Amino acid sequence: MCWLINYILDIAGTETTTHLLLRADNLQMAELAARRMGRTWWEGSLSGGDKDGYWTFHDGTVWFSGITMLDAREVDVLTGLKFLDIWEVSGQSDNLNINDDHGNAWEKVFR
Template sequence: MNMTWLISFDIKTAGVETEKHLIVQADCLAMAEHGVKQMGATWWPELQQDEGEHWWCFDQGEVWFSAITLLEDVEFSILRGLGFLSLWQVSETPDGVIVRDEFGHCWQDYRR
């Protein structure tokens, strides 16, 4: 059964910090976290530095994985209804964890 989380990243580009929020679905917390860490580490091409799996430095800026919050069904329904948060699904394959959007597009292709 897929569980749903609200994910928060802090992004610093050209000295300006912004927040990015999205929704992730996965079978368990460990898989969700693994997928989110994969997202952070591949935010932009050419990862320069990875510290503790929660902070990544790139030529373009920095990314922090700042929060993961389990959502109840009604909370998920409300957030999806607002229409501004993207939905990502984390699944496990023999080759590792894959992160895809609700239309089947791979995270790495989306971010490149």
């Protein structure tokens, strides 16, 4: 299954939206991965805590704003446009692996 993940970033008072594609077996795994990605958006520790879908860092704030399951046609269109990063979720709910198409881990690549 493929999911469209939406975040809102606030950096120095300027809000932007960021979207990515996440391949996961089910909604629970996709949401767990999306929340972990938000919690680890910037390197270093959270400066303002970890609220439900909202994380404050020294560099800015990240909100997990949405998750949408895509059908095969939508996935084909979005992957064909090649402007969204695609991440693959594997493992168990207590030990997720989030990797790009080349097998690189989220925590190492995104920063």
